Amino acid sequence: MKDRRTFLKQASLVGLAGLLPATTLLASDFKTNTLVNENSATKWADGSRLVVSLSMQFEAGGQPVNAESPFPQNMQKGFTDLPGETWYQYGYKEGIPRMLDNWDKFGVKVTSHMVGSAVLKNPGLAKEIVERGHEAAAHGMDWATQYTMPYETEKQFIKDGADAIKKVTGFQPVGYNANWLRRGTNTLDILQELGFKYHIDDLSRDEPFLLKVKGKDFAVIPYTIRCNDIVLIEGKNFSADQFVRQVILEFDQLYKESEKKRRQMSISFHDRIGGTPQMVAATTEILSYIQKHKGVSFKRKDEIAQMAYEDKSIIRE
Structure with missing residues (x-):
């Protein structure tokens, strides 16, 4: 197991040799997410009983001036919310680096939904996420x-964000997440086209x-606002220990249901929230609990999508 400092030293020698663009998804490409017990009951083609997918939003640095923050939204016109900006800076200075080390500790790979302008502002960090084996997904420019x-405006907006990720990391995004999930009526057609x-x-x-979009299959990998730090923690609804309880309750129920049907659990973390010391400690408790259960695998969302395309029993809408 390598901490971030050791990784960075080694990565400087390796350069870009470890970058693997995900233009073509192959099941054989993903071998890092081993099952706790491959003999458990399952509805997943790879032998998993329950699949857990973690999201790590890389947004900090791409926010507009005076974006929403924990501070009162009462800035007078013409002035900049300077402490609010430092709250976002925490995401790339402390949050993501801390989370990256924690993912390594547990041997899990996540999907990082990256805002294009945030990637351009912190290219080294974006590149490190991919070099450490995580998926880079698009999250708008x-x-x-x-x-x-x-x-056409939306198409260019989506393309610009994906192109920024590809330019910086070498990874071609195949997954998309709109700001606050609010896609438009044209979004899926555009994604299929791109x-x-x-x-x-x-x-x-x-x-x-799977959906039919422009006459072809298109995968939907459901997200969560239940096990989501921006809703529960930044929304000031829960404390860190309550978040742990919420996620474990969700896991227990889905694990029970997974005896008879295909189940996926999603958990979402944001750079300036999920990367705080208390939330990484909470995440450690959650992952330690989950990994004690047989047949659970952690997968990136591009892996789940590929499994969906290959599974003849997948739900089609």
Whole structure:
């Protein structure tokens, strides 16, 4: 197990040799997420009983001036919320580095939904996320409201964000997440046209499914606002220990249901929230608990999408 400092020293010698663009998804490419016990009952083709998918939002640095923050939203016009900016800076200075070391500690790989402008502001960190084996997924070029955009404007907005990720990390994003999940009526058509494989802006199921978009299959990998730090912690609804309890309750129920049906559990962390010391400690407690259960695997969302495409029994809507 390597801490971040050791990793950075070694990575400087390796350069870009470890970058593997995900233009083509192959099940054989993903071998790092081993099962706790491969003999458990399952509805997943790879032998998993329950699949857990972790999200790590890389947004800090891409936010607009005077973006929402824990401080009162009462800044006078023409002035900048300087302490609010430092709250976002915490995300790339402390939050993501701390989470990266914790993912390594547990041997799990996550999906990082990256805002294009945040990636351009902190290219070294974006590159490190990919070099450490995590998926880079697109999250728009900035925090613009895309559901109001005309077709071609939205298409360029999505493409610009994905191109920024590809340019910096060498990883071609195949997954998409709109700002606050608020895609527009054209978004899925655009994603299909641009070669994306899945989106996550859907809360309707606890398992992946396929849609027909422009006459072709398109995967939906459901997201969560239940096990989500921005809703529960930053929304000031829960404390860190309550978050642990919430997520474990969710896991226990899905694990029970997974005896008879395909189940996926999602947990979401944001750079400036999930990367705080108390939340990484909470995450440690959660992951330690989950990994004690047989048949559980942790997968990136591009892996789940590929499994959905290959599974003839997958739900189609």
